[in-house]
Amino acid sequence: MRIRGILTGLLLLLLAHSGMAQQVDFCGEVVPMERDFVSFRLMDVIKRNLRYQGYLPALRLKAEQYFPVIEPILQQYQVPLDFKYLPIVESGLSNATSPVGAQGVWQIMPGTAAELGLTVSAGYDERNHLIKATHAACKLIRLLHDQLNSWTLAAAAYNAGSGNISKNIKRQGSRDYYQLMLNNETAQYIYKIIAIKQLFESPELYMPGFGYNVFAKNTTNGSVFATPPPVSKTGDKDFNTIRITLGKQVAPKQSAVVYAARLQNNKAFEDGQLVNILLLDDLQANGVYIRKNSSLSGKGWLVSNRVYVDLGFGNTIVLYATDGRKGVPADLLKTGGDVQLRGSGNSRNTALATASSHTTVALR
Known part of the structure; x- marks a missing residue:
């Protein structure tokens, strides 16, 4: 200091x-970092993003162009702003075409596009129109939230479909995304969104040498977003452990x-x-x-x-x-x-007393 x-x-x-304690959330819904498997999985996804960090500056520049268009539309439909990170995971903010036919920054399928009022034809595809596609995506997200009563589950359903999420909830007897056993892609989906959110909103936490960086990294200078260092064959030697403070009370x-x-x-x-x-x-x-x-x-x-x-x-x-x-x-x-x-909101007052403990999570 x-x-x-x-x-x-x-x-x-x-x-x-x-x-x-450092709290991580998605759309205001707290990510249960006190569960070792949740903290391990999230930090593993962030670690993979850092390993191939050369694309991050360009992605941030693209986001600065796209977010001012996307954010007001999310607000119009009362969809949390954290959903602006979803098209980064879906398409890298590009009009990509998936192997199964999803198209545009929001990766909307042809049938879904028709249901949402988008025109899809050989010569004109409104899934590639950012404003129209964002309106359609927001309608879909609102519908998914109305069905599942959770923004986290709505985001998961955007990837897997509400029917698949509802079936798993009923079969497994749990509405907790982080507890549900889902297909591999959907099981990682929310973690990928949160990882991008963390790297965009709190990049300093992942910088070598910052006073409270999450990773104990061997190198002592240079930022996470600079030219990436060569990836070692062992890989994980670059990252040792993370130390998470667990508060039993939440301010x-x-x-x-x-x-x-x-x-x-x-x-x-x-x-x-x-x-x-x-x-x-x-x-x-x-x-x-x-x-x-x-x-x-x-x-x-x-x-x-x-x-x-x-x-x-x-x-x-x-x-x-x-x-x-x-x-x-x-x-x-x-x-x-x-x-x-x-x-923080209580910084003029006495800090909330928390019963806290520490856990060290190995990244190997």
Whole structure:
């Protein structure tokens, strides 16, 4: 932790033992990371994405073009925004054609397209029309949710069909996706969506050298999204273990606390260098109190031309741009500028006491 001249060893100790667990969710439905097989499977999927990470920057650039079109349509149908990651898994945001005839970014089958009002003909296929196909996909997702009463199950049914999911629920006596025994493709489907969501929304967690990165990686510099290192024959030697904190109580959802701050300009920033931030508000989080006009600093990493900074608070205090996006544009470092530090909803209050335990999951 790099907070100049303010925090004592006692405060460091308080932060290290704050007990707040990292929660992973899909559409607001909590992923049961306390189950070893769930955490192992999710991290295994993320690990595979990292191993072939060379495509991620290009995929993020494509998403920046597609998401502004997709998100308002999802909101129009009251479909959670996490479903914007589904076409990444389905098609890589391309008008691909599957071996069984699914087409477009949403990979809609011909029969389903006709039921949803899309025109499919030899000369014109509306499955390749992003706006029309997204409207159709949202109608289908809403229908699946109405049938299954779960966004997670609705996403699984998008892959396998509602009939197959309903039959498995009835046969196995469980509505828990993570417990159901499904075909291999559907069993991995939600994990793939969540893995992409994690890599897009919390890339800093998977960067070598970041203060609270998930993977204990042998290399100490370079970001996850840089040119990928050669894959070793043993593969898994690059990744050792992950350590997950399991909270038996879950903090109630509260809106984030926003603190005003300003970057100190750095005209020649390079990946891994310190980023200095001037705090414009008094900050209070998990037993730590820092007065305004104090200076914070932490290492910064570049991901798709945005800089993410490890302030040493884990995920309790995170750097955001004033547009509400995590990280800040790289150009902003050259001139300085206003930014935000966002804390968890209870950061102005006493942190929720959790009964927590630790489990180490081998990635071999």
